């Protein structure tokens with residue numbers, strides 16, 4: 045019986061020829077985190093389902109349609125994490141990470157899961173990187189979080205992106221705005237899509253980012269949130285823009301950014317790459333001043349962002365940017381004959397202990413087949429031992445780039461490290 049296994053829809057394998065690009069992106073993210081003094085946090089891949097249901101919000105697409113939920117053997121409800129903010133805040137509260145009173149700056153990365161319709165740049169398992177700054181409502185911190193994102197994208201060398209910002213206000217000014225939206229959309233109720241009809245009562249702001257064309261044309265003339273901001277929220281937004289200007293960060297105010305998750309208050313932002321097609325959000329984030337309390341902690345403001353690595357890699361490819369390089373062995377070890385092979389095993393172990401990366405193809409016997417393998421491996425040098433070298437207690441070190449070679453006595457193999465270091 046033949047069984048045909050294939051990868052689940054909306055997922056993909058990271059193959060050896062691209063894994064180094066991932067590492068490059070993650071390393072650049074970690075280096076940016078160091079620059080801004082953010083520390084890494086790692087949370088589980090699954091959490092109690094109600095953590096997301098209550099925080100991300102029951103009118104969000106994520107909770108309504110996209111969560112991978114399951115019951116464990118005792119019937120407890122869990123979910124594969126669809127995003128990183130709620131788990132980080134759960135951990136912040138549970139581990140009392142705010143104890144010092146200083147701003148808690150955290151970064152994370154890892155797989156997230158959303159049962160979404162797969163397409164270019166959108167997957168069911170995708171890999172997010174993100175940061176959260178917890179403990180301050182100061183508008184400078186919003187600007188700093190945005191500056192982190194901008195620095196990261198620039199450090200990768202990306203140029204084709206733009207920043208859009210908005211303020212979605214606080215729980216107080218949202219009330220008036222929600223009323224205004226309900227008033228605006230009510231006469232069009234029958235023309236709205238089923239999702240918008242459902243959301244109208246609970247969260248009318250979500251009608252502003254509906255992807256259905258007919259809803260979009262109705263939403264075009266809806267009132268702007270910015271006109272409904274109360275004085276504190278308006279000042280906060282003005283200050284965020286002030287600090288962005290001071291930092292030289294270019295942005296556009298887009299009063300239609302509402303973000304698809306319910307926990308946002310005040311600042312909301314997205315970095316877009318419009319060459320990416322429908323999934324053009326490189327990363328998105330904002331402030332969430334009610335989330336820590338909602339998850340069971342003391343009232344504590346927070347702000348952060350997250351982005352998908354897949355869309356970054358697409359952007360890097362589009363801009364033909366250098367993406368690190370795959371590792372190559374320093375030495376390819378060739379042996380001719382049984383006795384040389386046994387000596388080879390001993391020397392390979394010694395050379396690896398010196399920190400030299402080394403590879404051999406033990407099943408290939410002829411010089412020709414081993415030389416072919418050496419060239420395919422892109423190794424810098426080959427070491428060759430045949431019967432003659434063995435009887436003289438020496439080896440041939442051949443530079444595969446230049447083509448010249450030199451004899452080295454077994455007792456002097458320490459020299460090889462120096463030769464490699466010089467050649468690199």
Ligand code: HAM
Nearest residue numbers: 127129166167170325326327328329348349350351352
């Ligand atoms: P989000 O907008 O849902 O926000 O996702 C952030 C980013 O993750 C998106 O801009 C996109 O780059 C990537 N992304 C989302 N869904 C997919 C998918 N199905 N396939 C590939 N990439 C995807 C959040 O997740 C918030 N937790 C961000 C945040 C952090 N807000 C404050 N702190």
